[in-house]
Amino acid sequence: MTLRDIMLDDLPARQDQDALQQALALIWQEEGHVSKRATWSQLMGGRSNPIWQITSDDMPHDLVCKLYDAAAATPLFANDGTREALVLKYLAGMGIAPDFVGFLDSALGASVLYRHVDGVPWSGVVEGVAQLMARLHQIIPPEELPETITSPVSLIAETQAMARAIGMDLPPPPEVTTDLPQPTRRFLHGDVVPGNVVVMADGLRLIDWQCPSIGDSAADLAIFLSPAMQILYGNRPLSAEEQSAFLSAYLAAGGDAVGVARYTALAPLFHWRMACYCHWKAAHGDAAYRDVAALEQRASEQG
Structure with a gap:
C-alpha cells in the first residue's frame, strides 16, 4: 500500500483511529522518520488531539506523534501545530520540552513527531x-x-x-x-x-x-x-x-x-x-x- 492508495474521502470518520493511524504511519514512513516495523499505540492523555507512542526495535528511541484536530481550539486554548513545532525546536537541549523530530502538513492534517518523554x-x-x-x-x-x-x-x-x-x-x-x-x-x-x-x-x-x-x-x-x-x-x-x-x-x-x-x-x-x-x-x-x-x-x- 502506498500513499497513492489513500484518498481522504475513503478514510472513515475520525472516530476510526486505526485507519487514521495507518494512514499517518505511511506518511511518516515515507518521510524516513518512522520504521515500517514500528508499533503505534494510542495514548489516552490528550483531551484535544489523537496521540500515539511509536515503538520499534530498529529505532533508537520511542517517538510520539500528535495529529492536530483543527476543530479542537477553544476560546482559551489554541491548538496550533506550527507553534508547537516552532517551540520544540527553539527549546532543544534546554531540558524543558521533548526533543523535536519532525513536523508536516498533509491531507490528514498537521502532525508533529517528537521523542517520547519517559516518565x-x-x-x-x-x-x-x-x-x-x-x-x-x-x-x-x-x-x-x-x-x-x-x-x-x-x-x-x-x-x-x-x-x-x-x-x-x-x-x-x-x-x-x-x-x-x-x-x-x-x-x-x-x-x-x-x-x-x-x-x-x-x-x-x-x-x-x-x-x-x-x-x-x-x-x-x-x-x-x-x-x-x-x-x-x-x-x-x-x-x-x-x-x-x-x-x-x-x-x-x-x-x-x-x-x-x-x-x-x-x-x-x-x-x-x-x-x-x-x-x-x-x-x-x-x-x-x-x-x-x-x-x-x-x-x-x-x-
Whole structure:
C-alpha cells in the first residue's frame, strides 16, 4: 500500500483511529522518520488531539506523534501545530520540552513527531513545577509567537463573549484593582496542567505545546492554580498552603515578581473566566467540565 492508495474521502470518520493511524504511519514512513516495523499505540492523555507512542526495535528511541484536530481550539486554548513545532525546536537541549523530530502538513492534517518523554504525570509537590515554570519564564521567547493580553478589560470581554456564545446568564465580574504594574513579556506555555507536566528521572518536562504565546506570566500561573484544571487533569485542587508554597518557590527560582503581583490581584477574575469556560466546554459536549465550574465560581467569590 502506498500513499497513492489513500484518498481522504475513503478514510472513515475520525472516530476510526486505526485507519487514521495507518494512514499517518505511511506518511511518516515515507518521510524516513518512522520504521515500517514500528508499533503505534494510542495514548489516552490528550483531551484535544489523537496521540500515539511509536515503538520499534530498529529505532533508537520511542517517538510520539500528535495529529492536530483543527476543530479542537477553544476560546482559551489554541491548538496550533506550527507553534508547537516552532517551540520544540527553539527549546532543544534546554531540558524543558521533548526533543523535536519532525513536523508536516498533509491531507490528514498537521502532525508533529517528537521523542517520547519517559516518565509519569506530575502530582503532589508543587515546588518542582514552580521551578520549571520560572525557568521557562526567564527564557527569551521566539518573536513569532502571538501575544496574550491579561488586562481586566480583556479578561472580562473574553468571558462575556463565551457567555453570549452559549446563552449563559453570567454573574457579574468580581471587583479587582486596576492599579496594576505593567506586565513583562514572558515565554508562556499556555496550558500548564498536571497532565502536561511529566516527572522524569532527571527532572520535570513540559509537553503539549500547542498554545504557547508571549505575555503576562500571570496567565500561566492562573492555569496551574485553577482548581478545575487540577481536577480535570488527574490531581486535586491545591490547598491555600500549596498555592502559597508554589508562588514562593516560583519567586525563589527567579520567576517574574510582576506576574505574581498581577496574578494575586487578578485571581478572582481568572477564576470567574475559568468558571464561564467550564460552562462553555460543557455546552460543547464535555460534561466533565460541568462538575468543576462551581469550584472556580467559589474561588472567584472568595477572592
